[in-house]
Amino acid sequence: MQKYFISLVQVLFFASISFGQNSQSIISTFVNRGNIFIKLSNNSVKQITFSNSDLNPFLLKKRNEIVFTRKTYCDVDNPEAIKIMTVNLSSLLEKTLVSKKPEQDGSYFTTCLMTVTNPTLSLDEKYLYFITEAYTTSGGLVKVNLETGKWISLFDADFFELIKQGQYSSLLLVGKSEIKDKGRDIYYYLMNEKNQKLKEFETKQNYQQFKKSIGMN
Numbered sequence: 230m231q232k233y234f235i236s237l238v239q240v241l242f243f244a245s246i247s248f249g250q251n252s253q254s255i256i257s258t259f260v261n262r263g264n265i266f267i268k269l270s271n272n273s274v275k276q277i278t279f280s281n282s283d284l285n286p287f288l289l290k291k292r293n294e295i296v297f298t299r300k301t302y303c304d305v306d307n308p309e310a311i312k313i314m315t316v317n318l319s320s321l322l323e324k325t326l327v328s329k330k331p332e333q334d335g336s337y338f339t340t341c342l343m344t345v346t347n348p349t350l351s352l353d354e355k356y357l358y359f360i361t362e363a364y365t366t367s368g369g370l371v372k373v374n375l376e377t378g379k380w381i382s383l384f385d386a387d388f389f390e391l392i393k394q395g396q397y398s399s400l401l402l403v404g405k406s407e408i409k410d411k412g413r414d415i416y417y418y419l420m421n422e423k424n425q426k427l428k429e430f431e432t433k434q435n436y437q438q439f440k441k442s443i444g445m446n
Contacts, residue, residue, distance in 0.1 A: 255318075258286040258295060265297055265316070277316055278323070287350045287357070289375065293318045296326070296357055296375055298348065303329070303341035310341040313357065313373060326378035334369075336362040344368075349391045352399060360386060366413075367406040372422075384424040387415060395443055400427065402440065 253269040260266070263281035267288075268274050277286075282300040289296060294315045303310035313327040329340045337343050346360040346368070356372040363369025363385065370386040373379065390402040397419065404415045417436040419428035430436040440446070 255288060255290075258288050260284055260286060263300075265295060267295075267318070277318070277321065285345070285348045287348070289315070289350075289354050291354055292375075296350070298345050301328070303339075307337070307339055307341040307343065310343055311345050312342060313345070313378075315375065326375065327373055327380060330361070331380050334362040335365040336368075347388065347390075349389075351391070352393060356381075358389070358391060360388060370401075370403070383422055384420075390440075390445070392443065392445065397443060402436065402445075404436075 253271050253273070256268045256270055258265060258267050258277075260283060263283055264276055265278040265283050265286045266274050266276050277295060278297070280299060284298050284300070286295050286297040294317050296313065296315045298311050299314055301310055301312045302308050312325055314323055314325050316323045327342060330342055331340075333340050334343075342361065344361050348357055348359040350357060351372070355375055357375060358370065358372045360368045361371055363371075363382070367385045367387050370383040370389055372381045372383060374381070385405060386403050387406050388404045392398055392400050392402065401420045401422070403418050403420045405418065406413060407416050409416060415433075417430035417433060418426045419430075419439075420426055428439075430439060
């Protein structure tokens with residue numbers, strides 16, 4: 230069993246972190262040399278993880294936690310894989326949400342989680358979206374429940390962006406590898422989670438123009 234050694238001073242400090250009126254609020258999270266840190270409103274910086282292998286921290290304000298990815302060993306054939314984890318800011322204890330895919334993919338032919346591309350927190354902070362290996366010719370868009378770790382496969386996709394404001398809030402801008410008149414290429418859509426194409430963009434330039442028109446970079 231993995232053991233965690235935390236000094237009494239660290240425990241007392243982190244036990245005091247909350248989002249109430251009389252506490253230091255967290256301004257940002259960042260990664261340095263594979264470890265996650267937080268910056269507080271008094272400009273102090275505190276280290277949260279100590280594995281030298283962590284990336285992609287997202288602050289879950291409602292739960293006083295951070296969700297992140299960690300490079301990890303999976304098996305002999307896939308010694309460098311990824312798992313999705315949370316760390317509690319009061320106790321510093323960690324929890325693994327996802328260490329493997331629910332089924333073997335068509336790219337690496339393994340249940341090990343090999344890639345987590347563009348991890349994105351849902352607007353309600355309940356899910357983490359990302360692209361991972363899924364099919365022979367394309368990746369798959371997935372969301373993971375941050376409470377239960379439940380893996381929900383949405384549809385094939387090579388990249389995506391979550392729209393976070395305005396009339397299209399919670400919808401997805403998606404690039405899919407498909408065969409059409411131009412042969413196999415990346416085609417661009419506005420979609421919902423039910424794999425419904427709500428708007429199609431003829432070119433990448435059209436897609437970028439739409440993003441600009443709704444205030445996305």
